Amino acid sequence: MDINILIFVLMTVGGAALLSWPLGAFMKAVMDPAKPGAATGLLQSIGGPLTRANQDWKQYVFAMLAFNVISFTATYAILALQHVLPFNPDGKEALEGSLIFHTAVSFMTNTNLQHYSGEAALSYGSQLGALMWQQFVSAATGIAALVALARGLAGRPMGNFLVDLQRAVFFVLLPAALIVATLLVLGGTPMTMEGAATVLTLENVEQTIARGPVAAFVAIKQLGTNGGGWFGPNSTQPFENPTFWTNVVQTISIIIIPMMCVWLFGRIVGRLKHASIVFTVMLVLMGVRIAGAVYFELAPTQAFAELPITQDVGNLEGKELRFGTAAGPLWSVLTTSTSNGSVNAMHDSLNPLTGMMPMIGMWLNEDFGGVGVGFINMFIYIIIAVFLAGMMVGRTPEYLGWRIETREVKLAAGAMLWHAFAILFPTALFAMTAWGAGALNNTGPHGFSEILYEFSSSSANNGSGFEGLGDNTVAWNVATGLVMMLSRFIPIILPLAIVGSLMQKRRAAQSVGSLGVEDSTFGIMLLVTIVIVGALTFFPAAALGPIAEHFLYMR
Amino acid sequence: MALIFFLLGLAVFALFFFLTSAINVDRAGREG
Numbered sequence: 001m002d003i004n005i006l007i008f009v010l011m012t013v014g015g016a017a018l019l020s021w022p023l024g025a026f027m028k029a030v031m032d033p034a035k036p037g038a039a040t041g042l043l044q045s046i047g048g049p050l051t052r053a054n055q056d057w058k059q060y061v062f063a064m065l066a067f068n069v070i071s072f073t074a075t076y077a078i079l080a081l082q083h084v085l086p087f088n089p090d091g092k093e094a095l096e097g098s099l100i101f102h103t104a105v106s107f108m109t110n111t112n113l114q115h116y117s118g119e120a121a122l123s124y125g126s127q128l129g130a131l132m133w134q135q136f137v138s139a140a141t142g143i144a145a146l147v148a149l150a151r152g153l154a155g156r157p158m159g160n161f162l163v164d165l166q167r168a169v170f171f172v173l174l175p176a177a178l179i180v181a182t183l184l185v186l187g188g189t190p191m192t193m194e195g196a197a198t199v200l201t202l203e204n205v206e207q208t209i210a211r212g213p214v215a216a217f218v219a220i221k222q223l224g225t226n227g228g229g230w231f232g233p234n235s236t237q238p239f240e241n242p243t244f245w246t247n248v249v250q251t252i253s254i255i256i257i258p259m260m261c262v263w264l265f266g267r268i269v270g271r272l273k274h275a276s277i278v279f280t281v282m283l284v285l286m287g288v289r290i291a292g293a294v295y296f297e298l299a300p301t302q303a304f305a306e307l308p309i310t311q312d313v314g315n316l317e318g319k320e321l322r323f324g325t326a327a328g329p330l331w332s333v334l335t336t337s338t339s340n341g342s343v344n345a346m347h348d349s350l351n352p353l354t355g356m357m358p359m360i361g362m363w364l365n366e367d368f369g370g371v372g373v374g375f376i377n378m379f380i381y382i383i384i385a386v387f388l389a390g391m392m393v394g395r396t397p398e399y400l401g402w403r404i405e406t407r408e409v410k411l412a413a414g415a416m417l418w419h420a421f422a423i424l425f426p427t428a429l430f431a432m433t434a435w436g437a438g439a440l441n442n443t444g445p446h447g448f449s450e451i452l453y454e455f456s457s458s459s460a461n462n463g464s465g466f467e468g469l470g471d472n473t474v475a476w477n478v479a480t481g482l483v484m485m486l487s488r489f490i491p492i493i494l495p496l497a498i499v500g501s502l503m504q505k506r507r508a509a510q511s512v513g514s515l516g517v518e519d520s521t522f523g524i525m526l527l528v529t530i531v532i533v534g535a536l537t538f539f540p541a542a543a544l545g546p547i548a549e550h551f552l553y554m555r
Numbered sequence: 556m557a558l559i560f561f562l563l564g565l566a567v568f569a570l571f572f573f574l575t576s577a578i579n580v581d582r583a584g585r586e587g
Contacts, residue, residue, distance in 0.1 A: 061575045080557050097556030485567045501580035
C-alpha cells in the first residue's frame with residue numbers, strides 16, 4: 001500500500017480518535033453538568049414545567065416526538081411555501097408534494113437523503129430555515145436520547161428532553177460548527193447571501209454559477225452526521241469542498257462527535273474502561289472496512305478494461321483527483337459508518353467489493369454510528385451479546401449491574417429486526433416491481449445494488465446515494481420517506497424502553513458471578529456477535545448484489 | 556397533494572405515540 005494512503009488514514013481517523021478523548025470530557029461537562037448552568041435556568045424560566053421536571057422514559061419519548069412533530073410541520077410549511085417566502089433571490093418554485101414529504105422527513109430524521117438538487121430546487125430560506133435548522137436539532141435529538149439512556153443506565157433520572165436538546169445545540173453543535181465553518185471559509189468555501197453569479201466565460205458565453213452560505217451549511221452537515229449537501233453533487237463540488245485541506249477538516253468533522261459520544265456515555269455511566277472496550281470494537285470494525293475499501297479500490301475499473309489506458313493507480317472513475325485516490329473510499333466508509341451520507345466520490349463507480357463496504361457500514365450502523373444514535377444502536381448489540389454470553393457460560397446476563405431478562409431481549413431483538421426488515425423487504429418489493437426496475441440505469445447485480453443501497457441508506461438514516469437511480473418519483477419518495485421515519489424513531493423508542501424496564505429493577509452489585517464488560521473477552525464477544533448477526537442477516541442480499549458483480553465483472 | 560403527504564407524516568407520528576403508549580415495562584421487575 002502507498003505510504004501516503006496510510007499517513008492520510010492515520011492523520012484523519014487517528015487524529016479524530018485522539019481529539020475525541022478531551023472533547024468527550026468537555027461534552028460530558030456541558031451535557032450532564034453537576035449543577036444546571038445559567039442557560040438551563042433561562043430555558044426553564046421560559047419553558048416552565050415543560051423544561052423543569054425530570055422525565056421517565058415515556059415522558060422523554062413523548063417530548064421528543066412532540067418536538068419533532070412541530071419541527072416537521074415547520075419544515076414542511078417552509079418547503080411548501082418557499083416561492084412566497086423571503087430569502088429566495090433566484091426565484092425558486094414550490095416542490096412537488098411527495099418530494100416535500102421526502103425532504104422534510106429526510107432532514108428531520110438526520111438522514112439527508114436528497115431526491116433534489118439543492119442549488120436548482122431550493123431557496124436560501126428553505127436551505128437555511130428548514131434544512132439547516134433540522135441539521136442542528138436532529139443531531140441534538142440523537143445526543144439527547146443518548147444522554148437520557150446513559151443517565152438511566154447510571155441509575156439516575158433520565159433528565160428533561162428540551163433541556164438536553166438545548167445543551168446539545170448551544171454548547172456542542174453551534175460552537176463546533178462555528179469553528180469548522182470558519183476553517184472552510186479560510187479554505188475557499190463560499191459564504192454569501194447573494195444569489196447565483198452570472199459570468200462571461202472564455203468562450204464568451206454566459207454561465208450561471210450557484211453559490212450561497214455554503215460554509216455554514218457544510219459545517220453542520222458534517223458535524224451532525226447529516227450529510228445533505230448545499231449542492232447536488234455534495235462534497236465532490238469544488239465550492240462545497242475546495243481543497244485537500246478542507247477535505248481533511250471535513251473528514252475529521254464527520255467522525256469526531258460520534259467518537260466523542262462513546263466517551264460521553266462512559267463518563268455518564270462512570271465506566272470509562274467499558275467505553276474504551278466499545279470504542280476499540282467500533283474502531284476495529286471501521287478499520288477493517290477502511291482497509292477493505294482502500295484495497296479493493298486499488299484495482300482499476302473494469303469499465304476501461306478494453307481501452308488503451310494505463311491504469312496503475314487504482315480505480316479513478318468517479319473520483320475527485322484534488323483529494324487524492326484514497327480519499328474517496330476512505331470517505332465512503334467513514335460517512336456510512338457514521339450515518340453521515342455526504343459523498344466526495346461517486347459511490348456508483350466504486351469497484352463492486354469497495355461498494356459493499358459502505359453498505360456493511362449502513363447494515364451494522366453502530367461503528368461509530370450517527371450522532372448519539374450510533375451508540376444507542378451499539379447498546380442493542382451489547383444487550384444481545386451480554387444475553388448470549390450469559391447463556392453460554394451460565395452466568396446471569398447483566399449489564400452495568402442491571403439484569404437482562406426476557407422483556408429487554410425482546411425489545412432489543414425488535415429494534416435489530418426492524419432495521420433488517422426495513423432494508424430487505426422494500427428492496428425485494430422494488431426489485432420485483434416496476435417501481436424499482438423502472439428507475440434503474442443499470443441491470444443485473446449492479447442494478448440490484450442500487451436498490452439495496454437506497455433502502456440501506458434510508459433505514460440507517462445515512463442519506464448517501466449509490467446513484468444511478470431515477471429516484472424522484474412518488475413511489476420512491478414515499479417508500480424511502482416511510483423507511484426513514486420508522487427506522488429513526490423505532491430504534492430510539494425501544495432502547496429507551498429497555499432502560500425504562502431496567503430502571504424498574506434493583507441494581508445488583510458487581511460480584512464474581514457478574515459478567516465482566518470491561519475486559520477483552522467482552523470486546524471479542526461483542527465483535528463476534530455483531531459480525532455473526534450482521535452476516536446472517538445481510539449476506540444473502542450482498543451475494544445477489546456486490547459479490548455477484550465482483551465475480552461477474554472483475555478480471 | 557402536499558397536504559395528503561403531510562397527513563401521512565402525521566399518521567406515522569401517531570403510530571409512534573401509540574407504540575410508545577402500548578409498551579408496558581412496569582412488570583419487568585417481576586419477570587425471570
